[in-house]
Amino acid sequence: MHTINIAEKLGSFTDHWSPKIIAELNGQEVKLAKFQGAFDWHSHTDADELFYVLDGAFTMEFRDRVVNVPQGHMIVVPKGVEHRPVAKEECSVMLFEPKGVVNTGDNESSEHTTDAEWIA
């Protein structure tokens, strides 16, 4: 039984749009990711997705609106809703979502598609 140091985990990687798994519970995963630039439009058929901003800020684009998500705020994107995160400057985010969710969802041919990996 140990604690997970979020700052230490964030300091252990530099790549963007590549979520790292830091915890698993109840079939869900907690991940950390760094955003910079524009991601792909996508949705997740079976998974709601939570984004909690640890450092910086990003905008979550939806087909009908844009929502600014600053540091210390979170947003839940319901399953099936198309979205695209965009970060003008680098932003660090904590994600909560079901185990095995792929970052680009139904957009499987994206250059951004990657499996999340555990970081020590």
Added chain:
Amino acid sequence: MHTINIAEKLGSFTDHWSPKIIAELNGQEVKLAKFQGAFDWHSHTDADELFYVLDGAFTMEFRDRVVNVPQGHMIVVPKGVEHRPVAKEECSVMLFEPKGVVNTGDNESSEHTTDAEWIA
């Protein structure tokens, strides 16, 4: 589609050991709570429980060890494991656990037992 401001939510209540629900996704709930003093020994038969320290620090007591959980750290308590959070000074915590988990788990006769409520 809106963001959830964690500082604003934390500022909206003062009671201890009474988790407030701020988000729901995938059958799980995100809650905020303030700890001060010693809670009850308990476990959750069917729920792993995540504690993420937003402000302050607390210690998680287990039957065979004590783990300090400072600000910016998280700890996952697996289902079935007896634990008791203790905070010498007030501590603000984010919880992530299945919907409907009762704060005192199998210790149903505690004075601390309370249903979590949504805060606006």
